[in-house]
Amino acid sequence: MSRIAYVNGQYVPHGEAAVHIEDRGYQFADGVYEVIPIVNGKMIGEKGHIDRLWRSMNELKMDAPMDPGPMKIVMREVLRLNKVETGLIYIQVTRGVAPRDHPFPDDAISSLVMTAKKTSLEAAEKKAEKGVGVITVPDIRWERCDIKSVSLLPNILAKQQAKEAGAYEAFQYDEDGNITEGSSTNAWMVDQDGTLITRPTNNSILAGITRAELLELLEQKNMKVELRAFSVEELRNAREVFLTSSSAYVQPVVEVDGKPIGNGQPGSISSELRHIFKDFMQN
Numbered sequence: 253m254s255r256i257a258y259v260n261g262q263y264v265p266h267g268e269a270a271v272h273i274e275d276r277g278y279q280f281a282d283g284v285y286e287v288i289p290i291v292n293g294k295m296i297g298e299k300g301h302i303d304r305l306w307r308s309m310n311e312l313k314m315d316a317p318m319d320p321g322p323m324k325i326v327m328r329e330v331l332r333l334n335k336v337e338t339g340l341i342y343i344q345v346t347r348g349v350a351p352r353d354h355p356f357p358d359d360a361i362s363s364l365v366m367t368a369k370k371t372s373l374e375a376a377e378k379k380a381e382k383g384v385g386v387i388t389v390p391d392i393r394w395e396r397c398d399i400k401s402v403s404l405l406p407n408i409l410a411k412q413q414a415k416e417a418g419a420y421e422a423f424q425y426d427e428d429g430n431i432t433e434g435s436s437t438n439a440w441m442v443d444q445d446g447t448l449i450t451r452p453t454n455n456s457i458l459a460g461i462t463r464a465e466l467l468e469l470l471e472q473k474n475m476k477v478e479l480r481a482f483s484v485e486e487l488r489n490a491r492e493v494f495l496t497s498s499s500a501y502v503q504p505v506v507e508v509d510g511k512p513i514g515n516g517q518p519g520s521i522s523s524e525l526r527h528i529f530k531d532f533m534q535n
């Protein structure tokens with residue numbers, strides 16, 4: 253079955269889907285996006301993702317291409333046309349097409365593109381059972397990492413560096429030597445006393461929806477979390493490390509900068525949280 257994309261009001265074959273060369277997303281990365289997981293037909297964290305998309309657009313004074321209600325209808329249609337039961341939906345909004353000039357155009361109409369793809373829960377499970385490696389790299393991004401912008405060049409460079417080092421992800425660190433977040437994930441650690449730690453949200457990181465959902469589940473289970481920045485040094489000496497995102501869910505990390513964390517196996521707390529999150533997605 254061929255994939256179908258939504259582009260500015262039309263459902264078109266994925267291979268033919270296109271936007272104008274003067275779309276400001278293409279010219280300036282003047283756009284925002286969301287990636288929403290779907291598990292067994294259930295959209296996970298839809299409200300959080302839609303709210304964050306609107307927040308990103310508002311922060312950039314970008315007009316919404318449509319109201320949230322119609323957008324949710326398009327999202328469901330894209331999923332239906334692509335027969336996605338478990339997978340991801342990608343939504344991108346840009347400031348639209350206008351002659352190339354840096355200031356906001358007066359009359360451009362925001363562009364909206366959506367695609368959906370299938371993913372395998374089993375593949376994620378396998379990866380999680382083994383754990384992954386991360387490297388640490390300087391965070392060279394701008395000061396508004398809270399906006400989910402398509403301007404991802406520093407993230408791409410970090411992820412490529414991880415790939416070349418044989419790792420899954422790059423955790424970035426700020427000028428104080430504290431971990432901000434991964435190139436496309438939020439970072440967590442468990443210290444030697446068993447305390448769960450993740451960085452509080454501000455402009456230095458994206459407020460991950462998976463992170464927020466996991467925090468809520470932890471609260472429901474009366475499990476304590478310390479919201480504070482932690483250093484590269486603390487990360488390397490952690491008892492456990494894991495990361496969260498809409499595509500990786502809760503993913504144990506077993507190696508940092510080539511050195512094992514604990515005994516080099518996914519830790520018990522990370523594994524428990526992975527199960528808790530899986531249950532939440534599947535029920």
Ligand SMILES: Cc1ncc(COP(=O)(O)O)c(C=O)c1O
Pocket residue numbers: 287407433434435436437438458459460461462463496497498499
């Ligand atoms: C920089 C960054 N941090 C964190 C995340 C995780 O956010 P979420 O859980 O909403 O997918 C992402 C996801 O793409 C990201 O790009």
